[in-house]
Amino acid sequence: MTTQHEDDLVSLKNLVQELKLKLSKYENVETHKQRSKIEEMSSEVTDDNPYSRLMALKRMGIVENYERIKDYSVAIVGIGGVGSVTAEMLTRCGIGKLLLYDFDTVSMANMNRLFFTPDQAGMSKVDASYKTLTNINPDVEFECYQYNITTMDHFDPFLQSLSNGGKAPKKPVDLVLSCVDNFEARMSVNQACNELDIKWMESGVSEDAVSGHIQFMIPGRTACYQCAPPLIVASGVKQIKREGVCAASLPTTMGITAGLLAQNVLKYLLNFGSVGYYVGYSALTDFFPTMVVKPNPHCSNRWCMVRQEQHKDNPLSLQNTNCNVDDEEPASHADNEWGIEVVSSVQEEDDEEIARNRLQELGEGIDYAFMRSDELKPSIDTNNVVEVDGNIDELMRQLNEM
Amino acid sequence: MIDNRTKETLQKIPLLTEKAGPRDEGWEKRLKEEYAALIKYVKLNKDTDSSWFSIQSNKQGTKWFGKCWYIHNLLKYEFGVEFDIPVTYPVTAPEIQIPELDGKTPKMYKGGKICQTVHFNPLWSRNVPHFGIAHSLALGLAPWLAAEIPVLAEKGLVRAKENDV
Numbered sequence: 001m002t003t004q005h006e007d008d009l010v011s012l013k014n015l016v017q018e019l020k021l022k023l024s025k026y027e028n029v030e031t032h033k034q035r036s037k038i039e040e041m042s043s044e045v046t047d048d049n050p051y052s053r054l055m056a057l058k059r060m061g062i063v064e065n066y067e068r069i070k071d072y073s074v075a076i077v078g079i080g081g082v083g084s085v086t087a088e089m090l091t092r093c094g095i096g097k098l099l100l101y102d103f104d105t106v107s108m109a110n111m112n113r114l115f116f117t118p119d120q121a122g123m124s125k126v127d128a129s130y131k132t133l134t135n136i137n138p139d140v141e142f143e144c145y146q147y148n149i150t151t152m153d154h155f156d157p158f159l160q161s162l163s164n165g166g167k168a169p170k171k172p173v174d175l176v177l178s179c180v181d182n183f184e185a186r187m188s189v190n191q192a193c194n195e196l197d198i199k200w201m202e203s204g205v206s207e208d209a210v211s212g213h214i215q216f217m218i219p220g221r222t223a224c225y226q227c228a229p230p231l232i233v234a235s236g237v238k239q240i241k242r243e244g245v246c247a248a249s250l251p252t253t254m255g256i257t258a259g260l261l262a263q264n265v266l267k268y269l270l271n272f273g274s275v276g277y278y279v280g281y282s283a284l285t286d287f288f289p290t291m292v293v294k295p296n297p298h299c300s301n302r303w304c305m306v307r308q309e310q311h312k313d314n315p316l317s318l319q320n321t322n323c324n325v326d327d328e329e330p331a332s333h334a335d336n337e338w339g340i341e342v343v344s345s346v347q348e349e350d351d352e353e354i355a356r357n358r359l360q361e362l363g364e365g366i367d368y369a370f371m372r373s374d375e376l377k378p379s380i381d382t383n384n385v386v387e388v389d390g391n392i393d394e395l396m397r398q399l400n401e402m
Numbered sequence: 403m404i405d406n407r408t409k410e411t412l413q414k415i416p417l418l419t420e421k422a423g424p425r426d427e428g429w430e431k432r433l434k435e436e437y438a439a440l441i442k443y444v445k446l447n448k449d450t451d452s453s454w455f456s457i458q459s460n461k462q463g464t465k466w467f468g469k470c471w472y473i474h475n476l477l478k479y480e481f482g483v484e485f486d487i488p489v490t491y492p493v494t495a496p497e498i499q500i501p502e503l504d505g506k507t508p509k510m511y512k513g514g515k516i517c518q519t520v521h522f523n524p525l526w527s528r529n530v531p532h533f534g535i536a537h538s539l540a541l542g543l544a545p546w547l548a549a550e551i552p553v554l555a556e557k558g559l560v561r562a563k564e565n566d567v
Contacts, residue, residue, distance in 0.1 A: 104512055150488040150497075152424050152464045182511075183523060184497060187490040207519065226493065229527070300493070300530075369524075386416035386442070388434045392463075395437035400458050402444050 037138050041067045041094060050137070051094055063270045070139075072269050073097035073167045075176045077149060077189055079125040080104070081113035081249055082203050082212075083179030085258035086265075088115060090140075091133045093266065096167040097141040098133070100126045101158070103148040113251050114258075141167075150188045159192055175265060176200035179258075181247070183230070190225035193217065194303035197310075199268075203261045206232065209248040210283040212257035214264055216275060220295065220307025221316045227296035227304065229368040233280035233289065253283055277316075280366055291363035292316065408525075411540050415443045421531035423491040424464045432492070433463040436534045443536040454547075455483065455539055463487065466496070466535065470543060472551040477562035479551050483543070495526040496535065498543050506559045507550055516546045 035050070043055035057063040074095055076083045079102040087098055102125040106116045120128040126144035134142060145161060147154040165173040176198055178189040186202060193200040197219050205212040211233035217224055260279055267273045277292040294316070295308050362368070390398070418435040422428030440457065447453045457468035464487045471480040481503060485496040497515045504514035511517060522542040526533050533541075554560045 107512075148486075150490065150494075151486045152462075152489060155425070155489040182497075182519075184488050184490065184494040187494050188488065191490055384413065384416050386418055386435045386439045388431075388438045390434075392430060392434055392437065395434055395441065396458070399437055399441050399444065402441070402448065402456075 034135060035138065041070065054093060063272050066270065069094050069266075069270060070096045071167050072175070073099070073141075073165055073171075073173045074265060074269075075099040075101065075162055075165055075173045077101045077176065077178050078180035078185065079129050080110070080179060080181060081251070081254035082205065082258045082261065083177070084113075084115035084125070084129055085255055086177060086179060086203075086262045087129060087133060088136065089258065089262035090265065091137045093262075094137060095140055097143070097165070097173075099143045099145070099161060099165045099173060100129055101145045101147070101149060102126050103146055113249060114255055148185075149192075150184045155188065155192070158188075159196060162192060162196055162198060172196060172198055174199075174269065177261060177265065178202045179261070186225055186230075190217070190301070191303070194219050194224055194301055194307060197307060201261060201264060203257055204230075204232075205249065205253050205257050207247040209250040209253050211281060212253050212260070212283075213278065213280045214257065214261045214276065215278045215293070216264060216268070218316065219304065220309070220311035221314065222277060223293035223295050224299060224301055224304040224307075226301040227299045228293070231278060231280075231293070231362070231366055232369045233282050233287075234365050234367040250283075253281070256281055256283075278363075278366070282365060287365055289363050289365035291366060408541060411544075412537075414446050415439055415536045415540060417532040418492075418534040419531070421492060423489060423493075424462065424487050425489055429463070436463065436536070439534050439536045443540065454544065457483070457535075457539070470500075470539075470547065471563075472547045474552050474555050474562075477555070479555060479560050480563045481560075492531045492534070495523060495533070495542065496538050498538065498546075503550075503554070503560070506554060509546070509550060516543065518542045518546070521545055 038051070041051040041055055042049055043052065043058070045052045045056075055066050058066050072095060074090060074097070076087050076098060079087060079100050083100075083102070087100060090098060105122060105124050106120045106128050108118065108121050110116050111118060115132070116125070116128060123131075124146045126146050130142050130144050133140065143161065143165060145158070147157070149155060149158045162176065163172050164170055167174075176189060176193055178186055178200060180186055180189070181204075186204075189200060189202075192198075199219070200217050202215040202217060202225060203213070213231065213233055215231065216222065260276070260281065264276050264279070268275045276290060278290060280287075280289040282289075295304065297308065299305055299308070388395075416439050418432065418439060420428050420432040420435055422432040426432075444453070444456075454472065455468060455470040457466055459466045465484070466487070467482070467484040469480055470483045471478055473479075481500045483498060483500055485498045487496055488494050495518065497511075498518070499514045500510075500516060501514040503510060504512070509517045522538075522545075525541060526538070529537075551560065555562070
């Protein structure tokens with residue numbers, strides 16, 4: 001072997017050693033920095049106690065019994081710009097269990113939002129979240145579901161998972177959070193929670209990215225998502241119809257909305273402060289409208305009506321919206337301050353008049369996303385009704401043969 | 403609020419009356435209405451030589467699939483179309499998908515779901531339970547194709563079907 005070759009061999013060996021050393025550093029990060037599980041939350045103020053600043057809430061007189069957070073299970077539907085950040089907040093707070101639902105995968109188009117990182121592109125959102133969150137706090141229990149809850153194939157499994165998703169075996173989850181980006185999925189969450197009688201919180205960010213809202217739904221005691229058209233924060237600017245883009249998004253608005261949502265979850269579960277029933281956020285005007293929405297006594301959702309009947313002796317007080325929603329005194333004021341009764345006899349009114357009435361009955365800065373069918377003059381010829389002739393097999397064959 | 407063209411289309415499609423989704427007892431009746439309305443609409447299109455889609459469903463009527471096409475500058479652009487009937491149907495409209503156009507236009511959600519938020523969903527909500535699949539195609543999908551396909555064709559993102567038209 002020539003001297004040249006020997007030199008090369010030595011330098012290559014050195015290089016291999018060097019790289020091995022470098023690699024071992026990264027391996028150490030993966031294996032050794034992950035903390036072990038903690039059985040009991042401690043108030044001890046030490047650098048290695050991840051719960052010390054949370055347990056300090058007790059000492060400050062804010063939360064009576066912070067440890068109880070370990071007993072609760074929360075389902076988060078939609079792990080996008082709001083859901084993922086909410087999941088991270090609850091994970092860091094030491095929630096007992098999280099159920100995560102999303103059919104989607106991480107893409108580079110998500111990188112203007114928080115939580116996901118470019119190296120996760122292509123992974124399913126639930127898997128990527130599980131990996132990150134369990135690393136942040138291994139004390140949290142997770143269940144991940146990658147499917148679309150609005151379809152027939154997955155709705156029953158969705159119901160099953162909520163019914164059995166509690167921290168204790170065979171118990172339902174304590175709360176469902178809707179962090180989805182579309183009406184269909186919100187309606188499915190609404191349906192599931194009305195059927196199972198589970199409290200839930202709706203969240204959303206407007207398509208123009210400059211307003212957001214959260215809404216606490218207690219089946220039968222507050223309005224359900226179907227009691228009225230969706231409530232949105234009036235943006236304060238004239239709506240401009242833009243071409244080309246379906247939805248804009250900002251990490252700021254989404255982070256703020258996630259913060260409002262997670263805060264409301266903590267307040268409700270740990271029983272401190274007053275729980276928000278509807279909290280809006282207008283980024284352009286720094287305005288946070290709030291209100292309480294009563295159930296619609298003519299709601300078209302059958303299960304909402306069942307729950308209303310069940311809770312008719314225990315209505316939600318509009319005056320005292322403190323967190324003890326379960327042991328409230330029946331409302332002493334029966335005024336329909338924020339109620340959303342169906343507007344009667346609207347046949348002669350035009351849309352604008354309905355809209356004006358709306359503004360009076362809703363809180364300042366809050367509006368409906370659209371108007372409901374029963375509020376409008378029929379825009380359709382109701383005489384043109386379908387006539388059905390034949391059985392379903394014949395009809396299917398007939399259409400196929402056309 | 404409803405323009406004349408929409409009104410005209412509406413007159414062609416009979417309205418449905420059974421308010422039932424795929425989880426409800428009345429679904430079979432509703433499904434029959436869906437098929438009857440579609441048959442009438444397809445026939446009317448054929449009679450006026452303006453057919454623009456073909457569609458069929460699985461046995462339960464919960465999954466639909468077929469083709470739709472659009473003529474632009476005398477060329478025919480054809481796409482596979484599919485959608486599920488959501489569990490909350492008919493309170494919510496079906497989310498129509500054209501998977502092969504996924505990622506080609508911003509007016510589409512992931513998986514190739516066409517964006518109907520502004521132009522169709524509010525109209526649907528106001529007409530529950532009278533609108534059905536035929537309305538969804540005529541007032542949701544058709545205007546979307548009319549707005550998007552010319553743009554996609556100009557950009558060379560879609561190719562016309564060969565030897566046709």
